[in-house]
Amino acid sequence: MSQSEADIAYANADFIPDAAAYPPRWEERAREWREVEHAVGRAQLNMPYGEGARQRFDLFYPAGRPEGLMVFVHGGYWRRFDNKLWSHFAAGAQAAGWAVAMPSYTLAPEARIAEITQEVRRAVEAAAARVAGPIVxxxxxxxxxxxxxxxCPDVGLDPAVAARLKRVVPISPLADLVPLMETAMNADLRIDAAEAEAESPIRHSPLPCPVTVWVGAEERPAFLDQARWLTEAWEGAELRIDPGRHHFDVIDGLADDASPLMKAVLGG
Known part of the structure; x- marks a missing residue:
């Protein structure tokens, strides 16, 4: 696959109607959600999990004692966005009685993907220290x-935290990083052969935990492939293809506790 072919394969916005409207809409709804939740005492914002400027997470609580903790990690090809665009997607888990942590992380090219992985590990551990019970x-x-x-065992997630994991649901995940080496964005990501091997989940045997890989039926073929690759690589993983959903609206179900996606995440 040439660089131009790879760029087209992994381009999402070019194939989604009115794609440019999504980020500002997410940002506005997220801001409104944070303001309301903070005003009623259900949000703790900008809590540090490290020394870096972006090593912060927001924590949203349900109305009563949390059933457990959901951690949501945002996308953007490791190069864009932060946790402030997604706050409203905590609504589904909160309504179901769960606390929700949303971390930011250092972006490429300032950080390599391997470094971002370790930041997320620390964020998960820091959030887990604040909320008891199972973790998704x-x-x-x-x-x-x-x-x-x-x-993946090489990440070194705290064994006490790993023991609390109830379920992991990668949504439209990038499971094999090798194809991304041929994209123009690799100028920022700097993925080489060694990092592609080490940082591709399909090249690891996972810790024991139920896994559901979720992907939209209308996504780019490359993302459908990536979802299938992870499901095939990880014995016991389930593949769910969400009808009618593309790469940007596939996460909408996180805002609704009755949605199929939210039930998959929480194991309902």
Whole structure:
């Protein structure tokens, strides 16, 4: 695959109607959610899990005692966005009685993917220290990659935290990084053969934990392939293809506690 072919294969916005409207809409809804939740005392914002400027997470609580903790890790090809665009997607888990942690992380090219993986590990451990009970991990796109990596033994997730994992749901994950080496964005990512081997979840045997790989039926073929590759590589993993969903609206179900996606994440 040539660089131009790889760029087209992994381009999402070019194939989604009105794609440019999604980020500002996410940002506005997220801001409104944070303001309301903070005003009623259900949000702790900008809590540090490290010394870096972006090593912060927001924690949203349900109305009563949390059933457990959901961690959502955002996407953006490890190069864009932060946790402030997604706050409203905590709504589904909160309504179901769960606390929700949403971390930011240092972006490429300032950080390599291997470094981002370790930041997310620390964020998960820091959030777990604040909320008792079972833990579920979910993330979208690059965030799907990062939550899948938490199940890889080489990451070194605290054994006490790993023992609390109930379910991991990578949404539209990047499971094999080799194809991304041929894209123009690799100028920022700097994935080489060694990092592609080490950081691709499909090249690891995961810790024991139920895994559901979720992907939209209308996504780019490359993302459908990536979802299948992870499901095939990880024995026991389930593949769910969400009808009618593309790469940007595939996460909408996180805002609704009755959605199939939310039930998959929480194991309902």
């Amino acid at each position: 991990l979910t993330g979208h796109s690059a965030g799907g990659h990062l939550v899948a990596r938490m199940l």
